[in-house]
Amino acid sequence: MLNNQGFDLWANDYDRTVNISEENNEYPFAGYKDVLNYIYNQAKEQIGSNILDIGFGTGILTNQLYNYGYNITGIDFSSNMIDIAKKKMPDALLINWDFAKGLPEKIRSCKFDYIISTYAIHHLTDEEKIKFIKSLANLLNTNGKILIGDISFETRKELEECNNIYKEIWDNDEIYFTADEIKNALNDTCYCTYIKISHCAGVLTVTNN
Ligand SMILES: C[S@@+](CC[C@H](N)C(=O)[O-])C[C@H]1O[C@@H](n2cnc3c(N)ncnc32)[C@H](O)[C@@H]1O
Numbered sequence: 001m002l003n004n005q006g007f008d009l010w011a012n013d014y015d016r017t018v019n020i021s022e023e024n025n026e027y028p029f030a031g032y033k034d035v036l037n038y039i040y041n042q043a044k045e046q047i048g049s050n051i052l053d054i055g056f057g058t059g060i061l062t063n064q065l066y067n068y069g070y071n072i073t074g075i076d077f078s079s080n081m082i083d084i085a086k087k088k089m090p091d092a093l094l095i096n097w098d099f100a101k102g103l104p105e106k107i108r109s110c111k112f113d114y115i116i117s118t119y120a121i122h123h124l125t126d127e128e129k130i131k132f133i134k135s136l137a138n139l140l141n142t143n144g145k146i147l148i149g150d151i152s153f154e155t156r157k158e159l160e161e162c163n164n165i166y167k168e169i170w171d172n173d174e175i176y177f178t179a180d181e182i183k184n185a186l187n188d189t190c191y192c193t194y195i196k197i198s199h200c201a202g203v204l205t206v207t208n209n
Contacts (some may be wrong), residue, residue, distance in 0.1 A: 001122060001173040001174070001178070002123075002173075004023065004077040004078050004079070004098070007036065007057075007077070007080070007081055008078050008079060008081070009080075009081040009206070011058065011078060011080035011083075011084055012084075012165055013058075013080045014057060014079070014081070015032050015058055017059065018032055019158070022128075024167040026099065026166070027151070027162060027165075027199075027200045028151050028169075028170070028171065028200065029119075029201075030198040030199060030200050030201060031197040031198025031199075031200070032119070032201070033068050033200040034197045034201075035066060035118060035119075035149035035198075035201050036060065036061045036118060036149065038062060038118050038140065038195070038197060038203050039118065039147045039149050039203060040048070040061060040064055040065065042114075042147055042205070043065060043070075043116060043145075044065065044068055044146070045146065046113075047068060047069040048069050048070070048071070048072070049070055049071070049112075049113035049114060050070070050071045050073070050110070050111065050114075050141075051065055051070045051071065051072055051073070051074055051113065051114045051115070051116065052073045052074070052075070052107065052110075052111050052112045052114075052115045052116070052136075052139065053059050053073070053074040053075070053114060053115075053116050053117065054074075054075050054099055054115065054116070054117035054120055054136075055073065055075065055076055055099065055117055055118070055120025055121070055123075056075075056076050056085055056123065057073040057076065057078075057081050057085070057120075058081055058084045058085055059074075059084065059085030059088050059089055059120075059173070060087065061116065061118055062074055062085065062087055062092070062103075062116075063085070063088040063115075065147070066088050066089040066091075066092055070091055071150070071152070072091075072092035072093070073092065073093045073094075073095070073107060073110070073112070074091045074092060074093070074094045074095065075095050075096075075099055075103075075104065076079075076094065076096065076168075077097060077098045077099070078096075078121065078177050079096060083128035084098055084172045091133070091165065093106075097155070099120075099121075099124075099167060100123070100124060100128065102135060103130065103136075103139070104131070108139075110139060111139060111140070111141045111144070111193075112139050112140060113141050113143075113145075113163060114144065114145055114147060114164060115138075115140065115145075115146045115147070115180055116146075116147045116148075116149075117141060117146075117147075117148045117149070117150070118148075118149040118152065119149070119150055120150070121148060121150060121177075122151055122152075122174045122175055122176050122177070123174065123175075124199070126167060126177060126181065126182070126185075127143055129175075129177060129182065130182070130185045132188060133146065133148075133182075133186060133190070133206055134190070135185070135206055136206075137189065137190050137206060140207070140208055143207075144207070144208070145188050145205055145207050146152070146204075146205070146206040146207070147203060147204075147205055148155065148204040148205075148206070149201065149202070149203045149204075150176070150199070150202075150204075151176045151200050151201055152176050152177050152178065152179065152194075152201060152202045152203065153176065153177075153178045153179065153195055153202070153208075154178065154199075155177070155178055155179075155180045156178050156180075156181065156200070158178070159176060159178055159184045162200050163169070163201060163205070177204070179192075179194035179196075179202065179204065182183075182194075182204060184207065189208075190206045190207065190208060191206070191207050191208070191209060192204060192205065193205045
């Protein structure tokens with residue numbers, strides 16, 4: 001599993017390498033642009049909303065929302081990713097923090113209209129993801145939404161089929177969620193929907209009602 005230093009090393013080359021995988025329509029980034037566009041279009045209902053991005057990286061998505069007039073708060077543990085994103089979004093509150101430890105003190109009493117995360121939470125185990133998503137749901141304003149785009153599958157069978165096709169390059173350190181399992185684990189407290197975007201990606205939407 002990449003730690004913050006691994007992401008620091010990847011930062012300068014991140015956008016280019018993602019594009020190559022995306023353009024070839026291959027695991028791991030097949031559908032990347034569509035995932036980001038889907039979240040962008042969902043989130044841009046009203047200008048000036050508060051938005052939290054978990055693992056914003058070089059800020060490819062957050063930057064578009066920043067330019068659209070959102071108040072941006074972000075969490076990432078890679079200093080180099082933060083430096084790149086900060087240049088694009090000088091007025092955003094970008095916090096250097098490891099979200100495996102939960103939420104930073106600074107934002108625990110904040111409220112957000114949208115909490116977004118793309119290609120980041122697969123660094124948590126499924127159990128940690130559930131706990132983390134529940135803690136994020138507490139930060140939502142009324143009618144707020146959590147939008148999580150990631151390498152993910154509708155069922156475990158689909159995940160295993162993809163793993164089988166890409167076994168040479170499959171990253172065994174990353175833990176991809178399946179929609180049916182995560183929805184099942186969250187449905188006592190939240191309402192969840194999932195949309196499949198590519199053969200290895202989709203977007204999970206979580207609300208409190
Ligand atoms: C694959 S990149 C995705 C970046 C961006 N969201 C995107 O869609 O292009 C994953 C990002 O999550 C951050 N990240 C991964 N695990 C993290 C953790 N435990 N705490 C904070 N940031 C983390 C990395 O530093 C990196 O910037």
